[in-house]
Amino acid sequence: MNRKSKIWLYILAVVVVLIFNFPLMFVIVTSFKPLGEIMLPNLKFTFSPTLENYKMLFSETFPFGKYILNSITISLISTIGALAVAVPGSYGISRFGKVKKNVAFWILSIRMAPPVVFALPLFLILKWIKLIDTIPGLVMVYFTFTVPLSIWILNTFLMEIPKSVEESAMIDGATRGQILYRIIFPLLMPGIVAVFIMNFIFSWNEFFFALLMTMDRAVTITVGTARFVTGYSIYWGAICAASTISVIPMIIMTFLVQKYLVRGLTMGAIK
Amino acid sequence: MRNDRGWRFVIPSVILLGFVALFPFIFSLYISFTESTAYNIYHGKFVGLGNYISLFKDIKFWDSLRVTLLYVALSVSIEMILGFFLALLVDSLDRYQRLFMILLIIPMMIAPLVYGIIFKLLYNSIYGPIPLFFRSAFNIELQILNKPFRALLAMVIVDVFQWTSFVFLITYSALQALPKEPFEAAMIDGATYWKRVRYVLLPLIRPAFVVIMIFRLMDSFKTFDQIFVITGGGPGTATTTLSLYTYFLMFTRYNFGKAAALTVIILMVVIVITNLVFKRFFREVSAVE
Amino acid sequence: MRKLVLILLSLFLVVIICAGNLPEVTLFCRAGPEAYGHRLQVEYWNKHLAQKYGFKVRIIEATRADYYTYVNNTLMAGAKTPDILESFSGFTALYGKSGLALDITDWYYDDSLFPYDRNDWLPIAMKLVTYKGRIYALPTDTNTYLLFYRKDLIPEPPKTWEELYEVAKKFTKKYNPNSPTMYGLAFYGRKSESLPMFWYQIFRSYGGTWWYDRPAFDSEPAMKALKWVVKVIREGLVPPDISTYEYMEILGALQTGQVAMAVQWDAAYPTLRDKKASPLVWDKMGVAMVPGVWTPEGIRRAHSAHDQMLVINPNSKYKKEAFIFIAWATASPEGAKIYAMAGCSPPRKSILSDPEVLKKFPRFSVKLPGLDKWGYAEPALPDYPEMKDILNTYLAKAWALEIDPETALKKANQEIYEFLRSKGYYK
Numbered sequence: 013m014n015r016k017s018k019i020w021l022y023i024l025a026v027v028v029v030l031i032f033n034f035p036l037m038f039v040i041v042t043s044f045k046p047l048g049e050i051m052l053p054n055l056k057f058t059f060s061p062t063l064e065n066y067k068m069l070f071s072e073t074f075p076f077g078k079y080i081l082n083s084i085t086i087s088l089i090s091t092i093g094a095l096a097v098a099v100p101g102s103y104g105i106s107r108f109g110k111v112k113k114n115v116a117f118w119i120l121s122i123r124m125a126p127p128v129v130f131a132l133p134l135f136l137i138l139k140w141i142k143l144i145d146t147i148p149g150l151v152m153v154y155f156t157f158t159v160p161l162s163i164w165i166l167n168t169f170l171m172e173i174p175k176s177v178e179e180s181a182m183i184d185g186a187t188r189g190q191i192l193y194r195i196i197f198p199l200l201m202p203g204i205v206a207v208f209i210m211n212f213i214f215s216w217n218e219f220f221f222a223l224l225m226t227m228d229r230a231v232t233i234t235v236g237t238a239r240f241v242t243g244y245s246i247y248w249g250a251i252c253a254a255s256t257i258s259v260i261p262m263i264i265m266t267f268l269v270q271k272y273l274v275r276g277l278t279m280g281a282i283k
Numbered sequence: 284m285r286n287d288r289g290w291r292f293v294i295p296s297v298i299l300l301g302f303v304a305l306f307p308f309i310f311s312l313y314i315s316f317t318e319s320t321a322y323n324i325y326h327g328k329f330v331g332l333g334n335y336i337s338l339f340k341d342i343k344f345w346d347s348l349r350v351t352l353l354y355v356a357l358s359v360s361i362e363m364i365l366g367f368f369l370a371l372l373v374d375s376l377d378r379y380q381r382l383f384m385i386l387l388i389i390p391m392m393i394a395p396l397v398y399g400i401i402f403k404l405l406y407n408s409i410y411g412p413i414p415l416f417f418r419s420a421f422n423i424e425l426q427i428l429n430k431p432f433r434a435l436l437a438m439v440i441v442d443v444f445q446w447t448s449f450v451f452l453i454t455y456s457a458l459q460a461l462p463k464e465p466f467e468a469a470m471i472d473g474a475t476y477w478k479r480v481r482y483v484l485l486p487l488i489r490p491a492f493v494v495i496m497i498f499r500l501m502d503s504f505k506t507f508d509q510i511f512v513i514t515g516g517g518p519g520t521a522t523t524t525l526s527l528y529t530y531f532l533m534f535t536r537y538n539f540g541k542a543a544a545l546t547v548i549i550l551m552v553v554i555v556i557t558n559l560v561f562k563r564f565f566r567e568v569s570a571v572e
Numbered sequence: 573m574r575k576l577v578l579i580l581l582s583l584f585l586v587v588i589i590c591a592g593n594l595p596e597v598t599l600f601c602r603a604g605p606e607a608y609g610h611r612l613q614v615e616y617w618n619k620h621l622a623q624k625y626g627f628k629v630r631i632i633e634a635t636r637a638d639y640y641t642y643v644n645n646t647l648m649a650g651a652k653t654p655d656i657l658e659s660f661s662g663f664t665a666l667y668g669k670s671g672l673a674l675d676i677t678d679w680y681y682d683d684s685l686f687p688y689d690r691n692d693w694l695p696i697a698m699k700l701v702t703y704k705g706r707i708y709a710l711p712t713d714t715n716t717y718l719l720f721y722r723k724d725l726i727p728e729p730p731k732t733w734e735e736l737y738e739v740a741k742k743f744t745k746k747y748n749p750n751s752p753t754m755y756g757l758a759f760y761g762r763k764s765e766s767l768p769m770f771w772y773q774i775f776r777s778y779g780g781t782w783w784y785d786r787p788a789f790d791s792e793p794a795m796k797a798l799k800w801v802v803k804v805i806r807e808g809l810v811p812p813d814i815s816t817y818e819y820m821e822i823l824g825a826l827q828t829g830q831v832a833m834a835v836q837w838d839a840a841y842p843t844l845r846d847k848k849a850s851p852l853v854w855d856k857m858g859v860a861m862v863p864g865v866w867t868p869e870g871i872r873r874a875h876s877a878h879d880q881m882l883v884i885n886p887n888s889k890y891k892k893e894a895f896i897f898i899a900w901a902t903a904s905p906e907g908a909k910i911y912a913m914a915g916c917s918p919p920r921k922s923i924l925s926d927p928e929v930l931k932k933f934p935r936f937s938v939k940l941p942g943l944d945k946w947g948y949a950e951p952a953l954p955d956y957p958e959m960k961d962i963l964n965t966y967l968a969k970a971w972a973l974e975i976d977p978e979t980a981l982k983k984a985n986q987e988i989y990e991f992l993r994s995k996g997y998y999k
Contacts, residue, residue: 018377025372029386035401035444036389038412042404048851051410053754053828055419073611073633097295104292115293117557120497122304124553126505126526129546132533132645133307136324139649156303159296168494192292217394219508227600227642227654228632234394239635241400242604245849246820248404255397262392263385270381277456322670322954324648343965407821408813409754409830428813431974512637515762518815518972520965534641536958537666 036259043252050248065249069257076254079236083258085147086232087215090154091208098162098207099200103192105163106170107178116167123160127220130156135224145226153221158211165210169203169276170196205269206276213262233258308550314543321537334544344545346520347528351504354435354524358442359499363492365443366450371480373451374458384455390448399512402441406513431521434514438522441509446502450495457491458484497560504553525549595627597890597897599882600646601658602639605839606713606880607631609914610658613901616910621900627893647672647885655888656898659709661700661879662765662950662957668703669954673883677707679895688903689922694940696947697919700879703952709881710902712911713839714919716875716943717773718859718935720826720844721833725752729833729860731871733774733800736833736863740809743832751832754811757804758825758834761814763968768960769876769950770835771967774800776874777864782951787992789963790985798970798977806973815972829853835862841935842915859935861942877947879919955995962987 030037042050044061069076105116134153135144143149177199178191186194219234226235237254240247266273315334317327338344373383405413406427417425428434465487469479507526510516516523516531523531529549533542599614601607614629622628632654634642643657647667659673667673679685697711719736721729725743730736740756741747760770772780780793788794805814811825823840825831829852843849844857864873882898884891901907908918912929917936923929924936950956966984969975975983992998 021372021376025376025383028369028372029383032387032390032444032448035398035405036393038405039393039397039401047849050404051824051828053410053415053830055412055415097299100292101296104290108290108292115297119296119300120560121550121554121557122300124501124504124557125304125550126507126529128507128526128529128533129311129549130304130307131530132539132542133310134303135645136310136649137306139651144646144649144651152303155299159300163296164494188292213392217392217396219394219396223635223638224642224645227634227646231635234396235635237394237400238396238637239603239633241636241820245823245843246400248400251397251400255393255401259389259393263389266388266392267385270385273452274384274456274459277453320955321644321648321666321957322672403816406813407824408811409825410828424812426812428816429972431972434815514816515764515818517761517763517968519969519974521972521974531961534638534645536961537644538958 039252039255042248043256045249047245047247047249065247065253066257068247068250069253074236074239074250076233076236076257079231079233080257082147082230083216083233086150086154086230087212089147090151090158090215091211093151094155094158094162094211095204095207098159098166099197099204100192101159102163102166102170103196106167107175116163119160119163123157123164127156131221131224134221138225145228145230147230150222150225150230150232153225154215154218157214157218161211161214162207165207165277166200166203169200169206173199202272202276204276205272209266209269209273212265216258216262308547311543311546314539315547317540319539319543321539324539327540330540334540335548338541338544338548343520343523343528347523347525350435350520350522351524351526354439354442354506354522355500355503357436358439358446358503359496361439361443362447362450362499363496365447366495367454367492369447369451370454370458373455384452388448388452390445391452393445395445395506395508396512398441398445399509402437402509403513406437428514429518431518434518434521438506438510438513441513442503442506446499450499453491453495453498454488457488461487500556500560594622595890595893597627597629597656597893598632598654599629599656599658599897600632600634600643600654602636603633604636605842605915606658607633609911609916610712610901612910612914613907616906617897617900625893625896627890627897629897644672647883650887651885652887652889653885655885655890655894656882657885658712659881659883660765661709661711661881662960664701664708664881665703665952665954665956667708667883668706671886673708674886674888674891675706675708676710676884676895677705679892680707680710680899685892685895686899686903688899688905692903692920692922694919694921694924694943694947696877696943696949697879700877700949701881709879709883710898711879711881711919712902713880713917714877714943714947715837715839715880715917716877716939716947717770717835717862718838718841718938718942719833719862720836720840721858721860722753722829722853722856723858724856725832726858729858730863732865733777733863737800737804737809740804740833741807744809746808752829753832754830755825756809756832758810758814758817758822758831758836760822760835761805761810761817761968761971762821763964764818765960766818766837767967767971768963769878771797771801772948772950773835773862773874773876776948777862777872779865779867779872786998787985787988789988790981794981795977798967798981802970802973802977805971815968826850826857827853838917838935838939839915841933859938861938861946864946873942873946874948875942875946877943877949953997955992955997959988959991962991 043065045059046062046064049059138144138149173196177195181191181195217234222232222235237251240250316329316331318330319327369387373380376383405411408414408426414425417423427437465483466479469483505526506524510522510524510527514522516527529542529545532538532545599610601610611631614631618628640660643659694714697714701707701709701711719729726739730739743751743753743756745751745754760767774797775794778793778796780791781788804810819837822834822836823843826834826844827850841859845854847854861873862875864871884894888894902918908920908923911918912923924940930936963984966980970977970980
């Protein structure tokens with residue numbers, strides 16, 4: 013391709029980036045607008061920037077810091093916990109023919125069911141074991157989607173690792189467990205990082221379960237954001253400020269592990 | 284290779300998922316045969332298949348099924364096509380590929396709830412920037428949420444805005460992992476760019492594409508947050524998906540029996556679809572072995 | 573790694589133990605004006621009365637989205653906390669039948685526990701918390717719809733639905749290019765608790781009642797009421813996305829000054845009169861009673877009434893304390909006044925006609941007579957939530973112009989009849 017068409021490609025790429033990030037840019041701009049200038053009946057591109065929306069986030073009635081902390085804890089535990097069972101789980105599924113069909117199928121079905129299917133029974137179960145409105149309770153609920161997702165991505169990744177590696181180790185007398193943790197685990201690292209990021213994003217952004225299962229102690233960042241829809245007014249500015257703050261850690265995290273992310277999500281494209 | 288001890292590794296996942304998913308399912312199954320309601324959750328009158336029959340007679344159930352399928356078909360196909368071309372575009376850049384990649388996957392890092400709230404503002408007919416823009420630029424009164432199909436399309440657009448990035452990310456990752464030799468060979472043969480894409484690249488990333496499609500199918504089938512925030516299922520029942528309908532049965536009507544029957548039906552539908560997908564594609568994906 | 577997770581999990585379990593000197597009663601309510609009022613009450617209580625009565629109160633504010641789902645789930649699951657929950661009078665019958673909320677009738681008639689005037693309530697307010705003669709909650713607010721209109725544009729608010737239609741047309745740009753507002757009117761359109769309650773007012777003012785020998789939602793008044801709504805929507809006198817309109821959307825439409833009138837819950841009044849929240853219209857908002865219909869005896873109106881109410885969790889450890897607090901918060905002169913001055917509307921006649929309160933919130937001079945004369949309650953059936961949702965679905969379909977009013981109401985009525993029959997209300 014010649015130089016000129018390359019330039020057009022870059023222009024196209026920039027345009028696409030702008031279009032798809034329009035909602036985010038809108039969120040960021042709105043987060044600096046004063047409340048009175050958000051709902052206007054005519055188009056206006058200038059406004060007097062203000063920090064009042066960000067100040068509102070950390071006022072006494074909206075303990076937003078606590079919500080962030082809750083979200084971090086919940087997302088981390090549900091992600092790491094899911095990985096803890098999913099690494100051996102996906103290994104088992106990918107390496108043992110008998111196991112594969114039934115379990116993988118079953119796990120895929122769970123992943124596919126809408127959350128509303130689990131809503132009421134899980135609520136009652138959490139009540140029975142007294143975990144409603146607690147961090148462990150919500151973590152447990154989040155396992156319904158983090159575990160299947162982890163097993164799935166890791167499974168496709170594991171299938172790309174040739175079996176010959178294990179076979180030679182097995183001849184040397186290593187057990188299955190040793191093989192998993194000494195040989196497979198390091199090879200699996202990009203997959204694990206990718207799964208970590210995906211699960212973290214999904215847990216961080218989950219709203220439905222968090223709304224139903226928390227009220228005070230374990231309120232997460234999304235439910236906290238929805239609290240700005242008060243009876244007085246929808247505080248668009250504060251909602252946008254909260255969203256801006258909650259997306260920044262995600263972007264930084266993704267930026268740091270971009271290399272692994274791309275290597276971990278090939279989904280069986282390598283032959 | 285020894286096949287007998289594979290279960291050992293799978294047991295923790297199975298126990299955990301059994302607790303958080305199988306147990307709720309059994310509970311739902313039990314409730315679905317009773318006339319369970321808010322004042323009588325556990326000891327509702329046994330009605331056999333009554334709830335299922337009343338669902339099959341319920342036109343709103345069929346409506347919501349139709350809406351869901353339409354929503355899933357539209358959003359997934361648009362996302363797959365857009366995401367694929369975006370991946371091709373970024374992959375063909377010489378420099379700054381990673382920067383563009385990060386920028387393009389930002390949408391999937393934002394909560395669907397936030398997309399819901401923002402598009403609710405953007406779509407508003409009085410002060411929403413989108414109708415305002417059309418009014419001042421073209422003097423058109425753009426009415427977005429007033430007609431059934433238009434409202435559904437508006438929901439699809441929100442989904443596309445957010446989840447094209449997911450398709451893009453995985454397609455791009457797959458493209459990065461492809462071996463370069465077939466392309467070079469095709470290039471030497473003088474094949475044009477689009478021919479190379481069609482005959483070399485597409486077959487190679489097909490397995491990855493299938494996995495992405497499965498993921499998108501699953502997730503758009505489950506969509507709840509944005510629709511609930513923007514339209515709440517309206518106008519009329521035009522955007523009431525199965526998720527929303529179940530939600531209304533469960534938490535507005537407190538008709539737990541019928542809601543549970545619906546969840547069981549949804550699970551059945553899910554299992555059938557999964558089974559089809561599985562039979563058709565899983566072997567393909569795992570053919571690597 | 574799994575061990576680490578287990579350790580973390582158990583750590584969090586341990587952390588969830590809190591201690592305090594006085595017992596603490598928890599009050600659960602939704603963010604917004606009510607929570608603001610309750611917060612002031614709780615502050616007052618903990619400062620002045622906690623020592624005397626021997627317990628403190630802690631307030632928990634919850635997200636407004638989906639609030640009642642959480643409240644009812646909590647009650648159904650039999651949780652021990654929170655002790656007091658803010659709920660809504662549409663559930664009174666359900667609570668009564670199920671025992672999900674504590675029956676407080678005996679305590680209410682005990683002078684040592686309820687030392688306040690029992691005749692000061694608006695009658696409708698107590699009716700709404702009573703099911704089969706037993707009381708299940710105490711009302712904090714009794715709300716109704718009012719007609720909000722622009723005083724600067726409309727000197728005399730419309731009295732009937734027909735007048736409302738005419739005035740709305742006059743202030744719609746489509747029909748009157750000189751109109752300062754884009755649309756003449758706004759009301760509820762999103763399928764929600766409020767949509768049928770808005771429609772009932774037209775239905776009842778045309779002479780509708782809930783039942784004949786069957787449910788009466790396909791009667792003549794019902795048809796007239798729905799046809800009126802559909803006419804207004806079809807002719808474009810309301811914003812085109814009316815199907816998404818709920819409390820906040822109506823509020824927003826009024827705040828932008830692009831809608832001349834709206835039928836809205838009276839609770840929106842303080843926000844609309846607040847200069848900072850509504851800079852464009854704060855000094856131009858007037859309120860009137862909901863329009864009605866001319867009859868030979870004069871005008872007939874109907875005001876949907878509903879209570880925000882405090883219920884006591886039957887599994888609570890501090891039931892009696894909870895009752896003492898809710899009695900104080902709803903009925904005592906100082907408790908109710910703190911609440912009223914925060915912008916809420918306790919259904920106590922003495923408070924609603926208190927000069928200081930009236931001066932700050934002049935809407936009470938419209939609301940009190942409206943509720944007193946025209947207030948009515950929704951049917952008190954335990955299965956009412958489901959019945960209402962059936963009606964709601966069909967109304968929303970008619971709102972969206974998906975089906976015509978007659979079909980909508982006929983189908984709704986038939987489905988409601990069959991549903992009620994399956995529950996044994998009809999033989």
